[in-house]
Every structure is written in C-alpha cells, then in structure tokens.
Amino acid sequence: MDKNIPKSAIFAINRVLQGRQGLAIPDFSKLEDPRKARGKRYFFNSMLQLLFAGMLGAYQTLRDVAAFGMRRSFGVSYSALYLLLGKLKTKRFRPLMHQQIRSLHRAKALEPAGFPCHVIAIDNKTIYYGPVRLNAHCQRTHDPHSGRLRYHLRTLRAVLVSSQLKVALDQQITPAKQNDISFFLPFLSKMKKVYRRGLLAGAILSTDSG
Numbered sequence: 001m002d003k004n005i006p007k008s009a010i011f012a013i014n015r016v017l018q019g020r021q022g023l024a025i026p027d028f029s030k031l032e033d034p035r036k037a038r039g040k041r042y043f044f045n046s047m048l049q050l051l052f053a054g055m056l057g058a059y060q061t062l063r064d065v066a067a068f069g070m071r072r073s074f075g076v077s078y079s080a081l082y083l084l085l086g087k088l089k090t091k092r093f094r095p096l097m098h099q100q101i102r103s104l105h106r107a108k109a110l111e112p113a114g115f116p117c118h119v120i121a122i123d124n125k126t127i128y129y130g131p132v133r134l135n136a137h138c139q140r141t142h143d144p145h146s147g148r149l150r151y152h153l154r155t156l157r158a159v160l161v162s163s164q165l166k167v168a169l170d171q172q173i174t175p176a177k178q179n180d181i182s183f184f185l186p187f188l189s190k191m192k193k194v195y196r197r198g199l200l201a202g203a204i205l206s207t208d209s210g
Contacts, residue, residue, distance in 0.1 A: 124180035
C-alpha cells in the first residue's frame with residue numbers, strides 16, 4: 001500500500017479492491033453502464049470500485065489511480081477511466097450516497113463523538129474557478145486584481161461534523177442566479193426529505209456568518 005494514503009483509508013481500500021461489500025462501500029450494482037457495447041473492455045463495477053479506492057487514497061490524477069490499480073493486479077488505462085467519468089450521470093450517485101449514509105446511521109456508526117447530539121455544518125464551497133464557463137450553473141465574475149472575466153462553480157455542502165467519520169450528507173450545485181443565502185432553504189428542504197427521521201432529528205445545524 002502506498003505511503004501517502006491515510007491509514008484510516010487503507011482498510012476500506014482493501015475491502016473495495018477485494019470486492020467485499022460493507023457499510024462503508026457504496027453498492028454500484030444498480031447503476032447502468034453508460035458505455036456502448038464496443039467500449040466495454042473493462043468491467044463497469046470494477047472500474048467504479050477502483051475510482052472509489054483512488055478517491056479514498058487521495059490520488060491527484062487518473063494516471064495515479066490507473067497505476068495504483070496496476071499494482072493491485074487490475075490493469076486499466078487512465079484514458080478508459082477518463083472516458084467513463086465523462087459519461088456517468090451524477091444524479092444516479094446521490095441516491096446511493098443517501099442510502100449509504102442511512103445504513104451507517106442505522107448501524108450506529110455515526111454516533112456523536114464529543115457532542116451531545118448530531119451537528120451538521122452547511123457551508124458554501126467553490127469547486128471551480130477559471131476563465132471557462134463549464135456549464136449553465138457557473139456564476140460570472142471578474143478577478144479583483146486583473147479585472148479579467150472569471151467563472152465560479154459553487155455548491156452547498158452538508159457535513160456531519162459530530163461524527164468521527166465526518167461524512168458528507170449531501171451536496172448540490174448553487175444555481176447561477178442564486179447564492180448560498182438564497183439557496184440555503186431549498187437545499188435544506190431537499191435534505192429533510194432524505195434524513196428527516198434520522199440524522200436531522202434533534203440535530204444542530206451550523207452555518208457561516210452569511
């Protein structure tokens with residue numbers, strides 16, 4: 001195992017690569033393979049598990065993920081991973097994440113550590129900043145120093161900070177014509193539908209000054 005991988009992730013990575021399903025591993029079996037028949041050189045589920053293991057290992061590039069898979073006897077090219085990521089629909093992953101969190105909660109794996117109850121932090125995050133408008137959700141702005149046109153892609157993210165696992169409960173892209181203040185209630189409303197009878201029951205929500 002690589003030295004740069006956090007020790008807390010090594011056990012989960014081994015379980016993923018050995019094909020063992022568990023509470024901490026998403027079940028990808030219900031996802032539909034978006035590739036055409038001619039492009040299915042590698043098993044879909046195995047590629048998703050490798051990408052998940054690479055995320056746990058905090059690898060910076062797909063080349064590093066592919067090299068890691070090669071060292072674990074799963075040879076897949078980084079270009080194949082790149083093409084697959086471009087075809088995956090993110091909307092299909094959110095229900096899997098919600099299901100995984102609920103399973104962890106039922107298994108008492110998200111109990112508060114050092115807190116009397118669950119504490120959820122909701123905060124604005126910028127996941128992209130650059131000269132290219134990636135999609136319709138990008139917000140137009142100008143660099144304060146150069147004055148050049150720039151685009152922000154922002155999200156609202158909810159993290160269970162009271163748990164030792166610090167899991168992300170949900171994340172949604174902030175619409176271009178809104179900010180974290182105006183999008184807060186719609187975001188919270190959707191999260192309530194998922195966790196109302198679970199993690200949100202009696203929980204404390206924290207936000208920034210906005």
